[in-house]
Amino acid sequence: MPFLDVERLKKVKGERRRVVFTGSLPVLKLEDSEFCFVEPAQFELMLTNVGSSAVDVEGQVQVALKVPCSRCLQHFAYSLNVPFSETYYEKNQPAHSGKTEEWVAYSGDYIDITPEVLGTVLMNLPMRFICSEQCRGLCPICGVDLNTQQCNCIREDIDPRLAKLQELLKS
Ligand SMILES: [Zn+2]
Ligand SMILES: [Zn+2]
Structure with missing residues (x-):
């Protein structure tokens, strides 16, 4: 202390x-x-x-x-x-x-x-x-750590601002 x-x-x-x-x-x-x-x-x-x-x-x-x-x-x-x-x-x-x-x-x-x-x-x-x-973060679909692993998920790389808009439209 x-x-x-x-x-x-x-x-x-x-x-x-x-x-x-x-x-x-x-x-x-x-x-x-x-x-x-x-x-x-x-x-x-x-x-x-x-x-x-x-x-x-x-x-x-x-x-x-x-x-x-x-x-x-x-x-x-x-x-x-x-x-x-x-x-x-x-x-x-x-x-x-x-x-x-x-x-x-x-x-x-x-x-x-x-x-x-x-x-x-x-x-x-x-x-x-x-x-x-x-940092590449986790795959939003299967959850693997993209810094250390690759996966075969098809991710749409969307603009974060558009993602926000999509979320709003969904709710
Ligand atoms: Zn990280
Ligand atoms: Zn994945």
Whole structure:
């Protein structure tokens, strides 16, 4: 789990520290699907004490998730680099004047950024995953993976826009 050690930083207003580390993330749940991370995430963050022990965390997180291709249904590792930006405030400190509703509470000397990292990854996920631009997908008739096998089905190669229209006409 990605924890930030702020024991020293939280004491001095204006103090900054750049941290680079790797950390494992738990399974990402999205409605009825689950995505596993295939390797520990890589963090590159700048921590800034913005006063009253509040810590501004800004940077990049690089993750790789195991996802199914929406054309051929094979799982593959999908890499994603997401920008990260959160401000954490110390629960037991007097309220910081700049505090907004988006700020996240922490207490003690460590900040667990896991929930915000998962939220950021979720927000940056595409609607669908394609294993490669060249992926040929499954045969719509017999279902074989056309990337690895050939079949003798006669497929009408129709323009996807026309396919949409056909579907509409059918219903
Ligand atoms: Zn594919
Ligand atoms: Zn076929």
